[in-house]
Amino acid sequence: MGSTECVLLSLMAYDRYVAICNPLRYPIIMNKRVCVQIAAGSWVTGCLTSLVETVSVMQLSLCGNNIINHFACEFLTLLKMVCVDTSMVQLIILVITVLLVPMPMLLICVSYAFILSNILRISSVDGRGKAYSTCAAHLTVVILFYGTALSRYLKPSSVDSQEIDKFIALVYAGVTPMLNPIIYSLRNKEVKTAVKKLLVRNPFVPS
Template sequence: MFQANWTTGTVFIFLGFSHYPKVEIIIFVLCLLMYLTTLLGNIVLISITILDFHLHTPMYFFLSNLSFLDIWYTSSALTPMLVNFVSRKNTISFSGCASQMYLSLAMGSTECILLSMMAYDRYVAICNPLRYSIIMNRRLCVRIAAGSWVTGCLTALVETLSVLQLSLCGNSIINHFACEILAVLKLVCGDTSMAQLIMLVISILILPMPMLLICISYAFILTNILRISSVDGRSKAFSTCAAHLTVVVLFYGTALSMYLKPSAIDSQEIDKCMALVYAGLTPMLNPIIYSLRNKEVKVAVKKLLIRNAFNTVLISILK
């Protein structure tokens, strides 16, 4: 194999799920449905959060950030795969690959941090309800959101640059459906220990530590829930926490198994399936579990639909 630096003329070929032609069409349909559902759910959530002043609270401020993030995250991972499947090209340029790798890392890292901050917000709301508005004031919420975005984008930039400066082995075939950093790293010649060390350090900071904060927050939340005298109130709180934790386990569990698994374990096919879970499934579930099941959001959606229907009828009458 000859060595070559990354150049703007480099074109990469995705293997994707081409080894399984019978399953490939099923995966395409599922990914398309996940993507469309993710777009619809998150756009609806962002819209009602902006339009309904009753939802101008810290929780929905963070949820709208999460929705905006998930749209970009899913689009960066799934859109090129869907386009390639339809066009039957399965190729991507150097700039496209670098952009996709950076965006996926940036959005994924930001989501890890943001989910832990949302768990802290729920902890304050349930365990310190009287001081909630004082602690989670607007300035702090903006700083938390901005800090999550800046940290996620900077760590992704460091990881991406650590790989882009390495030399390729002349092989441009990526055994994945996207420019996932671990799959791209397999094309590199020479010593990759520094890039792997950087990824390990960042992965530890971005994955286990935020997840530990989430676990601690929910431990206090569950302890507080057990003190609720009402059986209905307790069961409702438990079901809400269970739903939130399901999304957290899906997202962090698959990401942890991808980025912190032992180097001896190398199954690219399993990695592809896991990537579909944290890049496609969890962004689709987030708006459903975190908000669209809430009574406040349902009321806001109904009001928005009624308002739009009324405006349409009024315009037609005036014409």
């Protein structure tokens, strides 16, 4: 799921780039077929990387009481329970992590560099507001997801705290996906109106 979201978020950045920098060509470039290919490609990438990681870890012998101190059977947690040399598996995981975290992030940064350059050339305040609104939700999700994922998988080996790892994994695997529908739906005018009405009715929030 994490691998799939990494790829999908980077392709969504490209979608934002096309929407803002080539708005007239958007329906042609991002047609239904392309959207299906993007979704399918993201899922295939996620499944393949998960398969490689799972097969490589499950071939190793575990030692100790085999009790996993985590919310899920995560491969990084399993590696800590292995008795044999894990350097080859760690190399595989490093390669996959580099392909799925820094490279999609680079695509996101490049996309938003072009987007920002285009926004700065927009003369009307209303036009800039619409452009910022288009990108705000996606950027929020990117920061939440990649911030926690980077701190989990690319942190120094000297920083080893199981409780911190569990908290970070909970944020990027559980909290961020739960917030996604809320974050994206806040662009909807009806949802904004409903939230404002809810806040006005709340006695703890000043009107």
